[in-house]
Amino acid sequence: MDTTIKVTSIHIIFALIAALISTALTVGWVGFKNDLFAGFVALIILYFVGQFCQKKFEDEISGFSQWLWDGIAPFFFTWVISYTLFVMYL
Numbered sequence: 001m002d003t004t005i006k007v008t009s010i011h012i013i014f015a016l017i018a019a020l021i022s023t024a025l026t027v028g029w030v031g032f033k034n035d036l037f038a039g040f041v042a043l044i045i046l047y048f049v050g051q052f053c054q055k056k057f058e059d060e061i062s063g064f065s066q067w068l069w070d071g072i073a074p075f076f077f078t079w080v081i082s083y084t085l086f087v088m089y090l
Contacts, residue, residue: 003060004070007053011046011075018045018075019082026087042083046075 022038024030050071054061061067 003057007070008074011071012078014049015075015078016082018042019079019086022083023086042079
């Protein structure tokens with residue numbers, strides 16, 4: 001499988017997990033409600049997923065542009081859409 005597909009798939013899976021955690025923080029499943037903290041949790045997860053992918057695929061990934069389109073953009077769009085749907089329907 002191509003490195004682009006692997007990196008994008010990893011970011012999408014963790015974006016769904018981040019959306020569930022952010023929804024839990026927004027709706028109040030953990031005992032308090034905080035939308036701003038929910039957004040920061042997603043950014044923290046994005047950072048650690050990026051570090052994981054950097055260690056795993058360091059020789060095959062080059063430049064910020066590739067990180068932007070293979071990791072950051074898919075994570076962001078998946079998180080925003082999933083977070084919105086989870087908050088509306090859960």
